[in-house]
Amino acid sequence: MRYLWGLIIFCTGLVNAAETSMTNQTITIQPSNIPDWFIMDGRLEPIDQGTVSAQTSGRISAITVDVNDVVPAGQLLIEITNTSQSAGQDQAKAAVKAAEARYTDAERQRLRLVELVKKGSISKREYDAAATEAEAAASVLKQAKAELVQASENLGYTRIVAPYAGVVSARHVSLGETVSPGQPLLSGYAFENMRVVASLPARYVSQLKEDTPLQLTFPDGQELTLKQHQLFQFADPASHSFTLRANLPKQNTPVWRNGIWVKLAMPLATKPKLLIPESAVLRQNELSAVYLVTKNGYVLQQVRLGRNYDGQVEILSGLQSGETVAKDAYAVIATQGGHYAP
Template identity: 40%
Template sequence: MSRLYASLSLFCALCTVISVPLIAAEHEFDTVTVAYTHQAQPRVFDAKVEATKAATVSAQTSGRIINIHYDVNDLVPHGSALLEITNKEQGAELAAAEAELAKTEAVNNEAQAQFIRYKELFPKGAISKGAMDEATAKAKTSAQAVSAAKAQLIKAKENLNYTIVSAPFSGRVTQRFVEQGETISYGQALFSGYDNEHLRVVFQIPQQDLATLQQLEKINILLANGQVISATDINPFNFADPQTHSHTVRVNFTYPNNTDLHVGQWVKVIAEQTSQPSLFIPLSALHQVGDLSSIYRINADKVVLNQVRLGFIDQEKQQVEVLSGLMSGDEIILDAAQYLIHSRAAKAKE
């Protein structure tokens, strides 16, 4: 049995290098001579879309929820009200702070006026040193009381504003943690979401590609709908994963009016590598049967079927890289399908 497997392995190995003669070239066909050319060969990576800006909005005051304006998957404009909380307690605190400020301002006005009068009379000897010191202290204390009252008023206004929870940025809601009618407390999570315009793709590269990625100025992101986004904010990590020994790369980009690209989706990232000499042939010269790729090569006065191993396929230029099976200077049939049709017709006539 082992000899049989060895014989089969040897036969398969020979199949990759032996060219099978077909028929003599009875018709004239367009040919092309294979030669090395310098072409930029892009590397394609699978990348996952992530949000560069995401947040969980929490309650900054307590109360009962009276209105919820958005739900999961909704797009929310910046500053829009997500939900409303009862504000009677906060409104009462604001009224008390305003009254306290008015009171302290009245006391301060009286203390400042008295201080000015005493200051004018003290040099004349009409006011004692003790009375002058007391008026000075009252003027300073009342002024500080006004500052404290203003601070309390600002705090009360903020607490009242906190009863309307607003979106910190434009984006999409991913989670809602509360229901209408619930009583919430300070610090409780309410909504989670992300900015759907400022995104990034994250992918892994082998360590041998790190130097190339660090020199790139642009990377293309191929979306599922065929659209290509060019991004220049490329951030390859300078440390490798201890398990896979690969490097993480983040590419930030902006996608305005985003309706068809979402966080968590997979996309293709195309990174152009440095140009290197390669053998490229037209796609029309390729003859494929299942997983077998071949070309028709001119060998003296014969046309032979030559198996090849393929690399990068450039759909834009309609050509494919040949890794093995051909050498520079080989002449091949330009249109394999046309040659195959004529060869079968010739055989049928025989």
């Protein structure tokens, strides 16, 4: 056997089992059925986010928030000068009053002629003219009221309020700047409803079911179990993986922050694994080995390692079920008076 180990004293041959007397310090390898996970890198993002734009022209007269501010729903964000909009509303109100007066007079005249036409005092033609005038006055009144609604709406556009409770993520204008309809003002997102987004390789798609629980782990170690998720029906053309999204529970304050990276774990089918304690493994750079127990003593056996499971490590190759290894590889060296030097 050739290993790039450096120098390991007393490890080049067999160690006499009778001399070591460590029969109580060995472990016989047996397959273990333990849960397995596929771990993905995920990123938190808000479900609702967007940019507030100007819907009228004017000059920015007030900005009450800045980037990173947490705002409740309905809070005033930006105010635009409203001189022309207020004048337009006043003009529309005056037009409504004039139209109401005209309609009232025309309708009164029509009702007065109803009785007269029944008595034959006036001709039907005169009544029809009065009815037409009343109908025209009603149309003018309806149009005036619609223009008042539009003018009031334009006046309301001068006060930009938060559409939902959220965090301001960008500011696109400054105080005193003149804006026009469609110009972006502020960007933000709702912190109450967040979700994690990850990429699932195609080979694992068949193992993900509708009721498969996902385990979310934050950078600070906090864990959440997400029972609902959504898998896209199409693959990304560049990575050939599928987008996986899962909603987080609703939060009243921005605890889970937008854009942070997290770990999203998906349970896989349970398969038997060969596990040994971490203490049984000798490591040198990328090479690993264990002390295999034979009828003549210990012999160094190279192995390939897999994942760690709560103090135990998976053996991918180098050992078979039923073989026995030393629980503490470094104790074997110490018992023989040797030492390990990389």
